[in-house]
Amino acid sequence: MTIADDATLLDRFFEWESRRRDHVYLTQPRPDGLVVDYTWGEVGEQARRGAAYFLSLGLPEGSRIALLGKNSAHWIIADLAIMLAGMVSVPLYPSFSAQSVRYALAHSGAALLVLGKLDGVSDNWPNIAAQLPPGLPMLGLPQSPRKDIAQWDDVLARHAPLAAVHRPQRDALCTIVYTSGSTGEPKGVMHSHGSMAAAFLIMDRAGWWATTPDERGFSYLPLAHMGERIAVETASLAFGYRVFFADSLATFARDLKRARPTIFLSVPRLWNKFYLGVCEKLPLSKQRVLFALPYVGHRVKRKILGELGLDQARIAITATAPLPPHLMRWYRSLGLELLDIYGMSENAAISHVTRLGHARAGTVGQPQAGVEARIAGNGELEVKSPAQMLGYYGQPEMTAAQMTADGFFRTGDCGVIDAEGFLTLTGRVKDIFKTAKGKYVAPLPLEQKLLEHRHIEAACVAGAGLAMPFALLQLAADVRDALANGTCDRAALTDELAALHARINACAERHEQLQYVVVVKDVWSAENAMLTPTLKIRRAAIEARYLRDAQDWSKLGRAVVWEAR
Known part of the structure; x- marks a missing residue:
């Protein structure tokens, strides 16, 4: 089935x-x-009733409707209702x-x-609730924490x-996505119905996606994030397949x-957690022995x-940050060929992709169709999508x-592009820091x-401004428990x-060697x-928390320091 260019x-x-x-869309x-x-019929019925309710409030076309909640079937249904009513969605992270x-x-x-769905335990609802603007009209979806406001089932x-x-119209505003940046106030990224459509049209034309209505998606990363919004909501609506939550x-x-x-879309931190969980039950030494046996x-x-x-x-798919090469190799050794995707909220996550059979370790692939990079x-990656x-x-x-x-977006990422267009990310421009000796250090490698x-589950x-860099390590959950x-x-x-x-210092340039971990x-x-x-780590927040102790740790003269319990 060919998708029309103006869809x-x-x-x-x-x-x-x-x-x-009568086919199941959302589970x-x-x-x-x-x-x-x-x-699909039930989703359409509910979305149309929801749209009628929005219009009954006297809201004019283009009104902003904020959507706060964890991923759920009704998150997508409510988003459809907002579009059907001619209004603009403003998705917000539950952890904001x-x-x-x-x-x-x-x-x-x-x-x-x-x-939407909020439990006040694995999200920030208690703090958010205390600071909501007084008088703001609200609507509660199923599993909403507020029962004293208009309820979805009742209004439907x-x-x-x-x-x-x-x-x-394709040039009309569709959504305002507030970024989860680590510094300053979040920025409201505006996407039109045309830029959202461009995302699925590129998937359709490029061939690497090649999906059918028989696919099964799984949604658990925040739908307020553009990567999940495109890979799950947009793609399933465009290609007609089922989504589980x-x-x-x-x-x-x-x-x-x-x-x-x-x-299936995940992020490096979770791919690493899956890997560590397997290694806890089946150590790498045993994996190497068993994997070498043809049938076993x-x-x-x-x-x-x-x-x-x-x-x-x-x-x-792995996205949002570079996946360490050893994890990529491990998953591919299992027969799961991860596709590294690179993109940003500002280009609806449509920038670079690793295509099946064309992976290159350490890179995030080549530009998607129609993308220039x-x-x-100054070493900064610029993209036009x-x-x-x-x-x-x-x-x-x-x-x-x-x-x-000339219309390129300054991504803020540093990178290298080889002769075949493969992009290797080397860190954020703002993350590169200078030591007291005047040497620049890129932390990501x-x-x-x-x-x-x-x-190790996370590292920063x-x-x-110090004589030498150092590293902060968070141990894996099973090690912390042990x-x-x-x-x-x-x-x-x-x-x-x-x-x-x-080992790391033996391979690093002298000015990049870590004084301690x-x-x-x-x-x-x-x-x-x-x-x-x-x-992803919030580097500024982590540095603000730990840099004050760096001089004291340095005086200890140890390669490994355990923060006082």
């Missing part, structure tokens, strides 16, 4: 709603253990700080807040499905095995993928500063080497980390603002 996301939805009306597990399926939520609501001029019962649904972290493994996705090795690899719920994954004189944003909402000066005169150790290299219950020998682990420190006591998370909602 919008709603056009694609109408197509599948008509052709697959939602609930806290009580029940699993609810929603067909209360200040960021309040800022985004005010900055976007949101006329209504749709509250009172409104007939909207017959005259909105048919958007996770109920909670506790049920994640069971939910993933239920879905057995053929398309194949069965063991399939069993590992089956236990992860990924034995049916045909398209497995180049390296500026068919899915480029309209600009930053209400900030024309910032928009102009991020764009070149050092961090990736540290993450090769099986006991710092040292701006230390706490006394089943892990801390002295032996210290020796292991000292050996790692020595620090095992931190706290767990970094999105909730304590040490990680972004997509689990």
Whole structure:
């Protein structure tokens, strides 16, 4: 089936709603253990009733409607309702700080807040709730924490499905996506219906995606993030396949095995967690022996993928940050060929992709169809994409500063492009720091080497203004637990980390050598603002927390320092 060049996301939805009306589109597990399926017809019915409710509020076309909640079937249904009513969605991360939520609501001029699935434990709802603007109208979706506001099921019962649904122009504003940046207020990235459509049209034309309505997707990364929005919501609406959701972290493994996705997107931190979990049960030394056995090795690899719920994954994607090469090699040794995707909110995640059969270790692939990429004189990657944003909402000066005169977006990433167009990312421009000796250090390559150790879950290299850089290490969860219950020998682990420190320094340039590594006591998370909602480290927040102790650690003269408990 060929997708028309002028198709919008709603056009694609109408197509599948008509052709697959009785086929299941969304599968939602609930806290009580029940699993609810929603067909394309049911999704359309609810979305049209929701759109009728929005219009009944007297909201004019183009009104901003904020959407705050974890991933769920009703997140997508509500987003469709917003589009069908001719309004603009403003998705917000459930882990945003209360200040960021309040800022985004005010900055976007949101006329209504749709509250979705929130539990107040694995999100920041208690703090957000305390700082919501007084008088802001709200609507509660199923599993909303507020029962004293208008409820989705009630308003749907009172409104007939909207017959005259909105048919958007491609240049009309579709959504304002507030970024999860590590510094300053979040920026509102504006995307049109045309730039959202460009994303799925590129997937359709390029061939690397090559999906059918029989695919199965799985959604658990924040839908407020452009990567998940494109890879899950946009792609499923465009290509007509089913999406499964996770109920909670506790049920994640069971939910993933239920879905057995053929398309699966994750981020390096979680790919690493999966890897560490397997290595805890089956050490690398045993893996090497078993994998070398022709028949047994194949069965063991399939069993590992089956236990992860990924034995049916045909398209497995890693995104948001470079994946350490050792992880890429390990997954490919299992038969799971990860496709490294690179993109940003500003270009709807449509920039570079690793195509099946054309992987190059350490790179994020080649430009997607229609994308142009180049390296500026300062080493910064500049990209021009068919899915480029309209600009930053209400900030024309910032928009102009991020764009070149000939229409390229300044990504803020440093990189190298080889003769065949493969892009290797070497870090963020703003992350490169200068030591007291006047030497520049790029932290990312050092961090990736540290993450090769099986006991390390996260790493941050710092040292701006110091004589030498150092590294902060967060241990894997199983190692933290073993230390706490006394089943892990801390002295032996210290020796292991000292050996790692020595190996990295032996390969590093003199000015990049780490003076010491620090095992931190706290767990970094999105909730304590040490990680972004997509689990990248917030370098500025981490440095603000730990740099004050750097001089004291330096005086200890140790290769491995354990932060005081």
